[in-house]
Amino acid sequence: METIVFSLLNGVIYGLLLFMLSSGLTLIFSMMGVLNFAHASFYMLGAYFAYSIMGVTNFWIALIFAPVLVGLVGAAVEKWGLRRVHANGHVAELLFTFGLAYLIDEVVKILWGRNAVDYRVPEILDFPLFELFGAQYPAYRVFILLVSVAMLAALWFILNRTRAGLIIQAALTHPHMVGHLGHNVPRIFMTVFGVGCALAGLAGVIGGNYLVTDPAMAVQMGPIVFVVVVVGGLGSLTGAFLAAMLLGLMQTFAVGIDASFADMFGWLGLSATSEVGSITIASLAPMIPFLMLVLILMIRPRGLMGDREL
Amino acid sequence: MKLVKSAALAAAMGFAAMGASAETVKIAFIDPLSGPFGPTGDAGFKQFKHAAAEVNAAGGMNGVDLEIVPFDNKVSPKESLVQLQKAIDRGIRFIAQGNGSSVASAIIDAVNKHNKRNPGDEILFLNYAAVDPAFTNEKCSFWHFRFDSHVAMKMSAATDWIADRDEIEKVYVIGQDYSFGKAVADAAVGQLAEKRSDIEIVGNELHPLGRVKDFTPYIQKIISSDADAVITGNWGADMVLLVKAAIDSGLEAPILTYYGGSLGAATAMGEAAVGQVRQISEFVENYPTTDAQIARIEDFEETYPENDYYFHRVYNAVHFLDRAAEKAGSNDPVGIAFAMEGMTHDGPYGKVTMRAEDHQVLQDLFVSTFSADVKRDVEDTGLGWTATDAARIAASETAPPTTCEMDRPSR
Numbered sequence: 001m002e003t004i005v006f007s008l009l010n011g012v013i014y015g016l017l018l019f020m021l022s023s024g025l026t027l028i029f030s031m032m033g034v035l036n037f038a039h040a041s042f043y044m045l046g047a048y049f050a051y052s053i054m055g056v057t058n059f060w061i062a063l064i065f066a067p068v069l070v071g072l073v074g075a076a077v078e079k080w081g082l083r084r085v086h087a088n089g090h091v092a093e094l095l096f097t098f099g100l101a102y103l104i105d106e107v108v109k110i111l112w113g114r115n116a117v118d119y120r121v122p123e124i125l126d127f128p129l130f131e132l133f134g135a136q137y138p139a140y141r142v143f144i145l146l147v148s149v150a151m152l153a154a155l156w157f158i159l160n161r162t163r164a165g166l167i168i169q170a171a172l173t174h175p176h177m178v179g180h181l182g183h184n185v186p187r188i189f190m191t192v193f194g195v196g197c198a199l200a201g202l203a204g205v206i207g208g209n210y211l212v213t214d215p216a217m218a219v220q221m222g223p224i225v226f227v228v229v230v231v232g233g234l235g236s237l238t239g240a241f242l243a244a245m246l247l248g249l250m251q252t253f254a255v256g257i258d259a260s261f262a263d264m265f266g267w268l269g270l271s272a273t274s275e276v277g278s279i280t281i282a283s284l285a286p287m288i289p290f291l292m293l294v295l296i297l298m299i300r301p302r303g304l305m306g307d308r309e310l
Numbered sequence: 311m312k313l314v315k316s317a318a319l320a321a322a323m324g325f326a327a328m329g330a331s332a333e334t335v336k337i338a339f340i341d342p343l344s345g346p347f348g349p350t351g352d353a354g355f356k357q358f359k360h361a362a363a364e365v366n367a368a369g370g371m372n373g374v375d376l377e378i379v380p381f382d383n384k385v386s387p388k389e390s391l392v393q394l395q396k397a398i399d400r401g402i403r404f405i406a407q408g409n410g411s412s413v414a415s416a417i418i419d420a421v422n423k424h425n426k427r428n429p430g431d432e433i434l435f436l437n438y439a440a441v442d443p444a445f446t447n448e449k450c451s452f453w454h455f456r457f458d459s460h461v462a463m464k465m466s467a468a469t470d471w472i473a474d475r476d477e478i479e480k481v482y483v484i485g486q487d488y489s490f491g492k493a494v495a496d497a498a499v500g501q502l503a504e505k506r507s508d509i510e511i512v513g514n515e516l517h518p519l520g521r522v523k524d525f526t527p528y529i530q531k532i533i534s535s536d537a538d539a540v541i542t543g544n545w546g547a548d549m550v551l552l553v554k555a556a557i558d559s560g561l562e563a564p565i566l567t568y569y570g571g572s573l574g575a576a577t578a579m580g581e582a583a584v585g586q587v588r589q590i591s592e593f594v595e596n597y598p599t600t601d602a603q604i605a606r607i608e609d610f611e612e613t614y615p616e617n618d619y620y621f622h623r624v625y626n627a628v629h630f631l632d633r634a635a636e637k638a639g640s641n642d643p644v645g646i647a648f649a650m651e652g653m654t655h656d657g658p659y660g661k662v663t664m665r666a667e668d669h670q671v672l673q674d675l676f677v678s679t680f681s682a683d684v685k686r687d688v689e690d691t692g693l694g695w696t697a698t699d700a701a702r703i704a705a706s707e708t709a710p711p712t713t714c715e716m717d718r719p720s721r
Contacts, residue, residue: 003530003531003534006526006527006530007527010524010526010527010530014524113616114348114349114352114616116349116550116573116574116577116578117577118577118689118691120580128560131560133533133534134533134534134536135529135530135533135534135559135560135561136558136559136560137559138558138559140558210524211523211524211551212547212550212551212554212574212578214349214547214574215348216346216348216547219346220346220521220523221523252527255517255527255528255531256527256530256531280515280516282515282517283487283516283517283518285517285518285522286518286521286522287518
C-alpha cells in the first residue's frame, strides 16, 4: 500500500517535471520543424540562473526572473541564430542546436565551475509537509506539483482560449496562410521558441534544487526529454503530457516493486539463481524510457497522439 | 628525389629520437574528465599533478621530472582501451586510473597482454581507487599495484563498526549495478553474517550506474524496511543524489558510505546529514596529523581553490613510484615493480605497506563522521569530516588473506 501511494506521488511529480521540459520542445518542433537538441541546456540554464539570482535576492524573484531570462536567451538564439541557419534546411538547424548544446555546456562550466553548485530549496519550503508510513514528505515536492499544474493550466488556457493561442495553433499547421493574413510569422516563431525555452527554464528553476544543479544535468535529462516527445507524438502537447506521466509513473513504480524475473515467470520454471531469473524489476527502471521509445517507433511511429509520421 | 626522401627520413628519425629521449617521465591519467563523473576524475587529476609537483620539487624521479598526461575515458572500459593505446603509442610506461572497477579490469587485461607481447617495453598500472577485491586476488597481476584498500577491507571497517552497536538489527545495502557494487553487497552480507549473525539484511539493492536522477523511491523502500543502518558504496553523482534524497525524506538511520567525501556530496547533504553520514577512508581531513601534511593540504587547496584535498592515496602512489625508482636505480617499469613489492612508508596517517604477494596496499582506515564542529571544512560549507582514535582501524585488522598466485617475470 505505502509503495503504491509513494510511487504515485513521486511518479506524478517526476512526470509533471518531464512534461514542463518537453512541452516547450514539442511546441517548438511542431511549429518550426526543429528538433532542438539544446533544449535540455535551457533547462540547465534555468537552474543556474535561479541559483545566481537567489544568491543576491531570494527564491521567489528567481522563480519569476530566471525563466524570463532563459526565454530571452532562447528568443535571441532564434532571432540571430536559428533564423539565419533556417535558410540552409533542417540538417543545418539540427547541427546548429547540437553545437549550441555543447556551447552552453562549456559556458556553464566556465561561469559556474565543473562541480555541483549549492542551489538549495528555499528555507520557507524546506520542511516535511506530512508523514506517511514513517517517511516524511518534503513540502517542496508538493510545491513542484502546484507550480506544474498552474503552468499546465496556463498553457492550456493560452493555447485554447486566447487569440494569441489561436494564431499560434494556426501557424503550427499553416504558416504561409497565417503570414498572408498579415501576421508576423517570424515573430510568432521567435515568441514560441522563447516561451518554449522559458518553460524549460522554469523546469530548471524548480527541478534544479529538487535534483542536483551541475554541468551534467543537461546531458542526463536530454535523452529522456526526446523520449517523451517521440512517445507522445511529435507536435502533440496532450501526447507529451500523457507520455511524461506514463514515463514518470512507470519509472517510479518499477523501482518500488520488489520482485525479480523469477517471481514473475517462476511458473515457467525460471529459477531465482539463474542469470535471467535474478534480474530485478527495479534494476530495469532506467531502461524503461528507451524501451518505450523503441516499442513506440516500431508499433506506432507517429506516437501516442501525434498526427504525423516521424 | 632520393635526397628529399632520405632527408625526410632523417628528420623523422630525429623527431622519433627526441620523443624517445623524453625529458620527463610521463604518467597517463586515464579517468573520466567529462560527463556525470567528470568532476570526480578531474579532482583525481589535480591531486596527481600536485603530487608530481612535490616529487619534482625534490629533484624528480632519479633526476627526471614527472609529468601527468590526462586522457578522458568517460568511465567506459571500451573508451579506456582506446586511450590506453594512445598513451602507449606516445611512449608512456606508467598508467594511473581509479574510477570504475569495470574500467580497471579492462586495463589490467590490456596491460597484461601488452607486457606479454612486448618484452622490454613493459608498462605499469597504478590503481588509485578501483577497489574490486578480484584485482588483488584471483585476477592479480604483477603489473598492477593498488593504492586503495579494496571493498572487503573497507567493509571490514564498516562491519566492525556495526557489530559494536547492539541497537543495529536490520541493515540495508544499496549500490551501483556493476562489479564494484556487487562486491560491496557480497562483502557486506558475508561479513555481517560472520560478525553478527543476528543482523537481518532487510534490503540488498543495485541501481544502474549514473542513471538515477531521483533516489526518493529507493529511500522510501529503505524507510519502509525499518533499517537501522544503510551501507552504500556509491560514488560521484550517485552518492550525492542518494544522500540528498535520504535527507529530504527524513531517513534517520546512519548511512555508512565509501565515498561520502565525493565532490559535491557535502554541499548536497548540508546540516541535515551531520552525525548521520559516515565515510570509510584512509584520509580524514580533521584527524590530527603532522605539520608537513597540513602544509601539503593547505598548498593543494591554495593551488586548486575549487577542490578539497581528498585523494591522499594519490600521494602514496606517486611517492612509492618515486622511491621504488630510486631503489631500483632506474626508471624502468620492471625494476620499479620489483622494488615496490613489500615497500613501506611511514605516512602522516600511519604506516603504509605494499604487500608483495598481491600488490595490495595495507593502511589504517577511519570510519569518519560528517560534523559541524570542524577546523577544516569541505566545499565551504562549514561542515567536514572528523574521526577519533576509536574510529581508527589498524591496517593489520583490515587485511584479509589473499588468494593471489602471482606470475612474476624473470629478473
